[in-house]
Amino acid sequence: MSQTRANFHTPRHALLRAKITRIRRQETDSATFRRVLAEIGAILASEALRDLPETTAAIETPVSRMEAPVLTQMEPxxxxxxxxxLGLLEGARMVLPDAPVGHLGLVRDEQTLTPSEYVVRLPKDLARRGALVLDPMLATGGSAIQAIHRVKQAGAKVVRFACVVAAPEGVAALQAAHPDVAILAGALDERLNEHGYIVPGLGDAGDRCFGTE
Structure with a gap:
């Protein structure tokens, strides 16, 4: 069942839910996790951008002329x-192969749970295009809040955020920090544990995706 409140949404999407279940499983190996995460990225990108503004334009099909839907702005x-x-990005690029790509490297201090930056590489077109920010987890919200702040600093006026699983605490923190940002999550989980991990969650998405510890 879909959940919508303020600027937060979880889509009613059976295929998406089934794929999330697959990567939640402890026994899912790294190669499978990485492939399914990319598939989820394609679905989330499609869902997150379903309301892009559009109009119609006259085109010729092999059979006749018609007024066909077209976007009124560049893809984000x-x-x-x-x-x-990166796992979600692989799938999102299948949907938006021509979209400029940016990377934000953030690492979370396991004691304070606050993120610090180690890489910032953002496209020049953010002001014109806006951005879809991708991260599998929305836990405490610290990384997402900082990443979106950086993207806005670089000129993006319309920003969307997509994740696989979210904790209520992270959603609330992100909404408070960036009330104008639409948040899409594949699933809203129960809570954070005492270590700041999402419960039931899916573990450390980076380690599971790339086979590291």
């Missing part, structure tokens, strides 16, 4: 929060 830039966001 894709910005992945490293490392795990």
């Amino acid at each position: 830039c894709l910005v992945a929060i490293l490392r795990a966001g």
